[in-house]
Structure formats: C-alpha cells, structure tokens
Amino acid sequence: MSTSQSDNGNQPSVNTTELPGQDSLALVVVNQNEVSANANSRVPSGGVLQSHLLINSSKRLQDDLLSLGLKIKQHEDKIKSLMAQRNILHDSILDKRVILGKYHSSFAPNAEDSGLSNGGEEETTEQILKQDKSAAGIWCQLKNSHGTQAPILALSEDVIGIVATLGKVNDENLSRLLSEYLGVEIMLAIVCQTQEGRMALETYDREGNIDKSAGLHALGSSIGRILNGTFLIICLEDLRPYSGDFVADDLQRRLDLFQPRLPSGECPPGFLGFAVNMINIETNHLVCLTPNGHGLRETLFYHLFSQTQVYRTRVDMLCARPLISDGAISLDGGIIRGPGVYSLGKREDVDVRFPVTSGASGRPTNYDEIGNQTGDLTWKRQKLQADLQRERQMLDHAKLNFERKKQEFLMFLAQSSSYASRVNA
Numbered sequence: 001m002s003t004s005q006s007d008n009g010n011q012p013s014v015n016t017t018e019l020p021g022q023d024s025l026a027l028v029v030v031n032q033n034e035v036s037a038n039a040n041s042r043v044p045s046g047g048v049l050q051s052h053l054l055i056n057s058s059k060r061l062q063d064d065l066l067s068l069g070l071k072i073k074q075h076e077d078k079i080k081s082l083m084a085q086r087n088i089l090h091d092s093i094l095d096k097r098v099i100l101g102k103y104h105s106s107f108a109p110n111a112e113d114s115g116l117s118n119g120g121e122e123e124t125t126e127q128i129l130k131q132d133k134s135a136a137g138i139w140c141q142l143k144n145s146h147g148t149q150a151p152i153l154a155l156s157e158d159v160i161g162i163v164a165t166l167g168k169v170n171d172e173n174l175s176r177l178l179s180e181y182l183g184v185e186i187m188l189a190i191v192c193q194t195q196e197g198r199m200a201l202e203t204y205d206r207e208g209n210i211d212k213s214a215g216l217h218a219l220g221s222s223i224g225r226i227l228n229g230t231f232l233i234i235c236l237e238d239l240r241p242y243s244g245d246f247v248a249d250d251l252q253r254r255l256d257l258f259q260p261r262l263p264s265g266e267c268p269p270g271f272l273g274f275a276v277n278m279i280n281i282e283t284n285h286l287v288c289l290t291p292n293g294h295g296l297r298e299t300l301f302y303h304l305f306s307q308t309q310v311y312r313t314r315v316d317m318l319c320a321r322p323l324i325s326d327g328a329i330s331l332d333g334g335i336i337r338g339p340g341v342y343s344l345g346k347r348e349d350v351d352v353r354f355p356v357t358s359g360a361s362g363r364p365t366n367y368d369e370i371g372n373q374t375g376d377l378t379w380k381r382q383k384l385q386a387d388l389q390r391e392r393q394m395l396d397h398a399k400l401n402f403e404r405k406k407q408e409f410l411m412f413l414a415q416s417s418s419y420a421s422r423v424n425a
Contacts, residue, residue: 059408068402075395082388089381096374135231136188138220167279179353189232242298260323270316276305280425
C-alpha cells in the first residue's frame with residue numbers, strides 16, 4: 001500500500017505564501033503531501049497523528065504570518081495616505097501665510113546697516129529720483145513733473161513703470177533682502193509691455209548710433225537731465241510666462257508652485273515659500289496684462305525670481321541645498337543666487353527697494369476669513385500629525401510581532417526537519 005502511494009505519479013502539492021510588507025522575506029514552503037506520505041508509510045499510528053499536528057501547526061503559523069503581513073501593509077498604506085493629506089494641508093497653510101504676510105521673523109536690519117527706513121511708494125520714488133542720471137530717475141521725474149506732455153503720454157501707454165514701484169512686500173527686512181537679491185540695476189529697470197514701447201524709448205540713426213533727439217534721451221534733455229550709461233528695459237511680450245496653475249481663491253493670483261520635498265515627503269525645515277509669491281501687486285497693476293493675457297506676476301516677477309525659495313535662517317537654507325534649483329534667500333541675510341553660487345561677506349545696503357505695505361492697507365480684503373481658514377487648517381494638520389504618529393507606533397508594533405512570529409516559524413521548521421529525519425531513519 002505504501003508502494004502504491006509513493007509511485008502514484010502525483011506531484012506533492014507545495015503551499016507558498018508571500019507576506020506583504022516584507023521585502024526580504026523568502027517564500028514559506030511546506031510540502032504537506034510528503035509529510036502525509038511519510039506518516040502513512042513509515043510511522044505507526046501515533047506518528048501519523050504527530051504528522052497531522054505538524055501540518056496543522058505549520059498552517060496556523062503561516063496564517064498568522066499572513067495576517068500580520070497584511071496588517072503591516074495596511075498600516076503602511078494608511079501612513080502614506082496621512083502623509084499625503086498632511087502635505088496638502090501644509091502647502092495650503094504656506095500659501096495662506098504668504099497671502100497674510102505671516103513670514104515675519106525676528107531678524108531686523110541692524111542700525112549700522114540701515115541708512116533708509118523704507119516705507120511707502122513715496123520713499124521708493126524719492127530714492128529713484130536720486131539716481132538723477134539713470135533712465136529710471138529721468139522717467140520718474142518726467143511722470144511727476146511733466147506727465148501731461150504729449151511725448152510722455154505716448155510712452156505711458158506702453159511703459160508700465162520701474163521694477164521697484166510695481167510691487168510691495170509686507171516686511172521691511174524682506175524688502176531689503178529681495179531688493180539685494182535682484183540688485184540695483186534690475187530694481188531700476190523700466191518695464192514695458194511690447195516691443196513698440198521698447199523701441200520708442202531709444203531710437204537709432206542710419207549708422208546705428210543713438211538718436212539723442214528722440215526717445216528717453218530727448219525727454220531727459222528737456223528737463224536738464226542727461227542720460228548716461230546703459231539702462232535695462234524689460235519687455236513683457238518677450239518673456240516666457242509661468243504656465244502652471246494659480247493658488248485657488250487668491251485675488252493676487254499667486255503661483256501654485258510645487259513645494260520642495262525631502263525624501264520623507266515633508267517640506268525642509270524653515271521653508272517659508274517662494275519669493276515670487278511674496279510680492280504684493282497693486283490692484284491697478286493686477287489688471288495690467290500682456291497682449292497674450294498674462295499678468296505681472298507670471299511674467300515679470302516670475303522671470304526675475306523664478307522659483308527662488310525663502311527660508312527662515314541660513315542654516316535651514318544650507319541644509320536644503322539639494323532642493324534649491326533657482327536660488328534662495330534666508331531672513332537672516334543669506335543668499336544663494338543659483339546652484340553653487342553664494343553671496344558672502346558684509347552686506348551693502350540697497351537704497352532702491354520695494355515699498356512696504358502699511359497696516360490694514362496692505363491686507364487682503366478677506367484677511368480675517370483667510371486667517372480663520374489658516375487656523376482651521378493648522379488644527380487639522382496637528383490632528384493628522386497625531387494620527388500619523390499613532391499609526392507609526394502601530395506599524396512598529398505589527399513589525400515586532402511579525403518578526404517574533406517569523407522566528408517562531410523558523411524554529412518550527414527546524415524542529416520539523418529534525419523530526420522528519422528521525423522518522424525516515
């Protein structure tokens with residue numbers, strides 16, 4: 001009878017179970033038919049009972065391992081989901097804090113570095129006017145003193161203004177940093193909408209020489225200011241605009257940029273947002289669009305700042321270097337102008353800066369509503385963080401139980417092998 005059972009040609013069935021959540025765990029293999037065959041052919045009835053007990057124990061241990069593996073997988077999936085929800089909340093909070101201007105820090109300009117107490121547009125214009133031989137200085141004086149003359153009116157249809165006058169910020173220290181990051185030459189650049197406006201500012205004779213009887217050179221001479229040196233013109237029509245989405249329900253139409261992420265999925269410590277979104281654009285300039293329908297933020301300021309990141313401290317900024325692609329600044333004065341390009345040494349004060357919004361005038365119309373939303377989002381993020389911590393503890397506990405059960409199963413396999421060796425002897 002034993003011969004017929006061993007020679008019946010049937011292949012022994014192999015029960016294999018792959019446990020989720022364990023990348024390095026090999027397949028558990030138990031040849032139950034072989035154990036049954038050995039039990040029926042070579043052992044007495046008590047041995048058959050023992051063999052069945054071994055098979056049942058093996059099945060129970062495998063089921064336990066499978067159940068624990070599934071629990072590990074469930075906890076890992078839940079953690080991924082919670083982290084994704086937390087990151088969405090974190091991004092929303094950052095966007096709303098930028099809208100509210102809640103990125104202030106304790107880093108204030110030192111008295112020895114501050115030769116200018118930057119305030120509103122008047123002070124910014126005053127500093128531009130001091131650049132008496134610059135194109136920006138001449139333009140501001142013409143606008144202030146001779147704004148009704150036909151030549152300036154013709155140019156005004158296309159020229160939007162000076163970079164320094166087209167945006168405001170909520171903090172004096174940030175104004176200083178962003179202005180230093182761009183540099184005086186860019187802060188004094190004249191911005192026009194089309195190529196026609198650019199060509200009207202400076203014309204040339206047949207030999208290619210500057211025609212000083214036309215354009216901004218002629219207008220400067222008319223008020224006793226001779227335009228010397230070079231000057232920058234930024235033509236919005238020629239800029240490649242930002243092509244992504246915008247922050248939802250934001251009247252300022254801030255850019256919905258992808259937040260930098262550590263391998264853990266979290267934002268780097270101290271990250272406050274993007275410089276391009278920290279510029280507040282006045283209502284009259286918000287409606288200023290290029291012929292293709294693009295506004296100042298997605299053209300001018302995105303061109304100037306791109307995805308420059310803002311951090312609370314130099315330490316935070318330097319730790320996030322691998323995540324910085326277009327430059328960064330920190331509120332304590334650190335500047336990275338691009339990958340591997342750092343601004344070091346004593347800072348020189350920049351006279352021409354972005355104006356600083358004052359009091360309630362700098363607040364969005366729905367300031368209180370956004371503040372309440374930020375509070376709600378912060379509470380939800382704290383709750384998610386607590387859920388995430390609890391889920392991680394449960395995952396650690398499940399992994400510990402899995403390892404214990406795995407060791408128990410390996411010990412069982414060793415004992416089963418020893419028993420089989422004695423039975424087959």
